[in-house]
Amino acid sequence: MSTHSAVRCSDVPVEPLAGSAKEESVYVIFEHPQGWSRDILDGDTFGPELTEKLRAKLKGHAGLQLIRHPGREGRSVTKRHLFIVHARQRTCEKLLVDDPTALLHLDLERPGGNGGEMIDTPLVLVCTHGKRDVCCAVKGRPLAAALDDAFPDTGIVWETSHTKGHRFAPSILLMPWGYSFGRLNESAAEALVRYAQEGRYYLPGNRGCGGYGARGQVAELAVAEQLIVEGEELAFSDLTAQDNIITHADGRSWEVDLEQQAVEGVVSSCGKAPADGKVWVATGIAQTAAG
Structure with a gap:
């Protein structure tokens, strides 16, 4: 084993956080508790045929995040949560759907264009995508579980797929504003959630707004x-x-x-x-x- 192979990327904090946020202005956030392959659009998560259609639907229009509730309870669902976020307009539309084929019929151009419920509560998406990088499993999953315990029955906290920047793990996406955060411990992450519930700007760990x-x-x-x-x-x-x-x-x-x-x-x-x-x-x- 080489020396660098034993080093976790998030334990080498040589870069500033500012300017490292995932760049995206429209997000499709879909509840998918089944397994996430290394790249959620590599064909192994949804199968080759549906993946090709999803790629064509989303390309140039929106980024896709898969989500699930922390813990075993989040692995068994019937209806799936689907959120469409327009970060520049700070809007979030919520729908409940049966399966991922619903994503193929979304209006991604107009905020609120799908007849769903417009919600004003934040979404805190903690990356736990261990198949993409082990740091997200080791640091993301415990944080997601802790936040879910700290804010029970709110529907605010979710595990999510790759958010860009696992070297900043635990990595968090905050909706509907599209901000990325990194390197937050449990107490700082809880403060982030409290601030987000009030719409207040949170500076610690802030990597920037993905709309820019x-x-x-x-x-x-x-x-x-x-x-x-x-x-x-x-x-x-x-x-x-x-x-x-x-x-x-x-x-x-x-x-x-x-x-x-x-x-x-x-x-x-x-x-x-x-x-x-x-x-x-x-x-x-x-x-x-x-x-």
């Missing part, structure tokens, strides 16, 4: 941190990014100076050798308009 590219994620987080340090109350829906220009819902805006920096020793997945990477870092913030 890495530059926008870093810029938005830099402004959010400055405002929170200054004592402002901030909601998840308050800030929007257009590259390095950040705008507040009250009309204020900021320009964030960004610099790309090299990072050494990145272990992207368990078993892989360390490699060099590049990240964006905020180096300055200037307010450009008052509210």
Whole structure:
């Protein structure tokens, strides 16, 4: 066994969290308690024929997350939960369906376009996709179970398939805003859920909003941190990014100076050798308009 094969990727925290979020603006989140193959659209989870149709349906329109409730109780269901999230509009539509073929008939363009229930409760999706990377099983499953115990009967906490960034495990996706989080311990994750229930912006472990590219994620987080340090109350829906220009819902805006920096020793997945990477870092913030 080589030295690097014994190292868990999430135990090598050489990268900043900011700018590492999964990039997506529309999510199809489907309850599938059966086994998840390494890539949920590789044909082994849904079979070759349905997988090909799902790929064609989702390509260029939405990302797919499979979910299940933590624990054995979550493995036996009749009706399946199906959520369609439009993160930029911060909307979440809930349906109950019989099987995955229902995904082929979804309207993915219009928020609320499928006749489902529009819900305003958050979804906290903890990656437990062990076939993708062992870190998600080792660190994700205990956290999902702990959060489910801490917030019983809320329907908020789910296990989920790959969220991008198992090296930041435990990795969390927060809906309907599309934020990614990483490296949260149990108490910090519980605080995240409490904040999310109130729509309040949570900064610890925040990797950024997936509606933006890495530059926008870093810029938005830099402004959010400055405002929170200054004592402002901030909601998840308050800030929007257009590259390095950040705008507040009250009309204020900021320009964030960004610099790309090299990072050494990145272990992207368990078993892989360390490699060099590049990240964006905020180096300055200037307010450009008052509210």
